[in-house]
Amino acid sequence: MVRKKKNINKKNKSNLSKIATFTAQSISGAYLSYKKNQEQKKIDEIKLRKLEENNKLIKEKKELKIREEQLRKDYDKFQIKEVDIKNKEKELKFKEDKIKIENERLIKKEEDQSLFNKELRSKEKELKLKEEEQNRKDIDLKVREEEQKNKELRDQRRKYKAIKAIKEQEERRKKIEFIKIKEWEEKFDKEQKMKEEEESLKEEKLRRRELENFKRQELIEKEVKDELTNQLKTFNIDKTTKN
Numbered sequence: 001m002v003r004k005k006k007n008i009n010k011k012n013k014s015n016l017s018k019i020a021t022f023t024a025q026s027i028s029g030a031y032l033s034y035k036k037n038q039e040q041k042k043i044d045e046i047k048l049r050k051l052e053e054n055n056k057l058i059k060e061k062k063e064l065k066i067r068e069e070q071l072r073k074d075y076d077k078f079q080i081k082e083v084d085i086k087n088k089e090k091e092l093k094f095k096e097d098k099i100k101i102e103n104e105r106l107i108k109k110e111e112d113q114s115l116f117n118k119e120l121r122s123k124e125k126e127l128k129l130k131e132e133e134q135n136r137k138d139i140d141l142k143v144r145e146e147e148q149k150n151k152e153l154r155d156q157r158r159k160y161k162a163i164k165a166i167k168e169q170e171e172r173r174k175k176i177e178f179i180k181i182k183e184w185e186e187k188f189d190k191e192q193k194m195k196e197e198e199e200s201l202k203e204e205k206l207r208r209r210e211l212e213n214f215k216r217q218e219l220i221e222k223e224v225k226d227e228l229t230n231q232l233k234t235f236n237i238d239k240t241t242k243n
Contacts, residue, residue, distance in 0.1 A: 035210075
């Protein structure tokens, strides 16, 4: 009868020991698995966030490149317009020279015709008419030259004003574009700084949460160990009492 009791006690003690070992291993394994999953989740979140930031940066670089290409195209158009204006100026000068030559030819022709007609008259009348004609020509020539000079001056002033206005408009546009780009860069830097601060806060909260979980897990393990210890003490007391 005493041997049977001893065998039963040994079996109970062995079973309790196995239960305690299995419980401790299960809790430790569950905690390690939970911690590993949390770390992997954190790594996946960081990778996803970096991927999103890289995609956004690539998109912004593409947009900036498009804007630079547009600015380059606008500048090329302006260069073409300048060349076109110069060509038109040359063409206008050529036409003016051609008209001037034609006027001189007509004047010469009129002079020749006048001289031819005057040769039929008496020399005195011819000389007088010749002098009067020459006087008129001189006056007309002076008037035409003065008008031509005034016209050229007006044309030059008008062209200068037009070119100046175009240059001023281009300068204003460049300044506005520069200001916009500067504002965008400042805004981007500010947003980036805010994101970094938010990420830092998130990481700090995550560390605190992990620390709390770790402390909570230690407390649970301690409570389990205490419970097992109490059970073993109770078992030993019962065994001693029975013996």
